[in-house]
Amino acid sequence: MMRLLGQGTFGKVIECYDRVRREHCAIKIIRAIPKYREASKVEIRVLNTLKAKDPFNSNQCIHLIDWFDYNNHICMVFELLGQSIFDFLKSNEFRPFPPHQIQHFAKQLLNSVAFIHNLKLIHTDLKPENILLVNNSSSLTLCNGHRDPNTKSRILQDTSIRLIDFGSATFEQDYHSSVVSTRHYRAPEIILGMGWSYPCDIWSVGCILVEFFTGDALFQTHENLEHLAMMEAVLGKVPLRISRNAREPQKYFDNGKLRYPTNETSRQSQKYVRALRPLREIIVPSTTLTRNFLDLVSKMLAYDPNERITASEALKHPFFQLDFDQYSRELKGG
Incomplete structure (x- = not known):
């Protein structure tokens, strides 16, 4: 064992040296508690399916090398990768990624999601923390547009990624718990108790791509009503057909109108929601690139999850046909 890479409620991830293969690896060590052991066995089943269906890993999902049971701890062995995209953003002071890198991230991520959806699998916890860089080596460059012109920003040299953490992944035919996804990336149908399926992953990808573009999470909240108010501020009113299909429509809506703010809503919450901008002001459609990017994210x-673009459809979007030399000329007014 070399060093601790991370830890959570499930257990720890440790960098280890494999004496047989003579290479470094990452081992996810699950706590010796029955519910976590059972969940890890489901994750192993999912990971084995991913590897069997894509042995050469052309779909950028983490591959399970091996697993074993040690003193009642399930241990899963993975290739050693770089840091998560969230950790890279944090180390780079949450500066946005360049457009061509967002395009490459988006294409890989959608490729992974299309692959797992084709296997009747829903990830349910897509977020920057669960996207690892294969190699996080970067170069320093002067940060254009920053308030201090002498500030240097880190630019990734390799934007290859792997999608990780299939601990919450669910096969379409299996039991669906009522609440899934990390709060900031949770789709409206989950909040409203309408049931969920593949489109909830696409919503998460949309939130992630906006975060890559701005450097900040789109919906930074911890409460359902405030979350819905933020969505309305960015995306417009929740359609009547959606509010009517909520499990408890009266909890959040009054005749189709969101019940926000209430008497209990803090001034800080109202101020924060009012400060949010519509999506087309966040992604200003002033160039071919931003017009296409805005259209894709929208x-x-x-x-409506039934109207949301699928991963396979998204991969055919004009955003992925963009020529970045043309984009550079547009920026220079050519």
């Missing part, structure tokens, strides 16, 4: 963040 289709991912459709309120």
Whole structure:
């Protein structure tokens, strides 16, 4: 064992040296508690499916090398990768990624999601923390547009990624718990108790791509009503057909109108919601690139899960046909 890479409620991830293969690896060590052991066995089943269906890993999902049971701890062995995209953003003071890197991230991520959806699998916890860089080596460059022109920003040299953490992944035919996804990336149908399926992953991808573009999470909240108010501030009113299909429509809506703010809503919450900008002011459609990017993200963040673009459809979007030399000329007014 070399060093601790991370830890959570499930257990720890440790960098280890494999004496047989003579290479470094990452081992996820699950706590010796029955519910976590059972969950890890489901994760192993999912990971084995991913590897069997894509042995050469052309779909950028983490591959399970091996697993074993040690003193009642399930231990899963993975390739050693770089840091998460969230950790890279944090180390880079949450500066946005360059457009061509966002395009490459988006293409890989959608490729992974299309692959798992084709296997009748829903990830349910897509977020920057669960996207690892294969190699996080970067170069320093002067940060254009920063308030201090002498500030240097880190630019990734390799944007290859792996999608990780299939601990919450669910096969479409299996039991669906009522609440899934980390709060900031949770789709409206989950909040409203309408049931969920593949489109909830697409909503998460839309939130992630906006975060890559701005450097900040789109919906930074911890409460359902405030979350819905933020969605309305960015995406417009929740359609009547969606509010009517909520499990308890009266909890959040009054005749289709969101019940926000209430008497209990803090001034800080109201101030924060008022400060949010509509999506087309966050992604200003002033160039071919931003117009296409806005269109793609808008289709991912459709309120109605039945109208949300699929991963396979998204991969055919004009955003992925963009020529970045043309984009550079547009910026220079050429």
